[in-house]
Amino acid sequence: MAINSKNKGKRGELIWAKLCREHGFEEVRRTAQYCGNTGEASDCVGLPFIHQEVKNVERLNIRTAMFQAENDAREGEIPIVAHKMSRKPWLVTMSADNFFKLYKAWLEGVSDGEQGQA
Numbered sequence: 317m318a319i320n321s322k323n324k325g326k327r328g329e330l331i332w333a334k335l336c337r338e339h340g341f342e343e344v345r346r347t348a349q350y351c352g353n354t355g356e357a358s359d360c361v362g363l364p365f366i367h368q369e370v371k372n373v374e375r376l377n378i379r380t381a382m383f384q385a386e387n388d389a390r391e392g393e394i395p396i397v398a399h400k401m402s403r404k405p406w407l408v409t410m411s412a413d414n415f416f417k418l419y420k421a422w423l424e425g426v427s428d429g430e431q432g433q434a
Contacts, residue, residue, distance in 0.1 A: 328372020329359050357388035367393040
């Protein structure tokens with residue numbers, strides 16, 4: 317039985333938002349679910365300074381998805397692609413430049429006495 321790709325995408329966004337909330341980011345929600353067509357390009361909102369492109373597919377052209385995230389991100393937002401295949405864990409893809417920015421900020425927090433968690 318074929319699954320409607322729009323419904324699969326919606327389900328993926330709901331699952332991603334739930335995962336974010338489980339990790340303590342209580343404000344994450346699907347954009348369309350919350351208030352319809354808002355002009356917000358992110359699939360989900362609620363992670364400050366992060367543009368979330370969410371893909372729930374078996375085959376993903378990650379370059380195309382990243383291009384979409386980068387083009388849709390607003391000034392000052394880090395574009396990410398959160399993606400998942402059936403029965404596999406979520407992955408998050410971002411540019412190496414943004415990864416190093418986040419990693420350096422995390423290291424600074426660790427060196428300031430905060431406990432880092434992987």
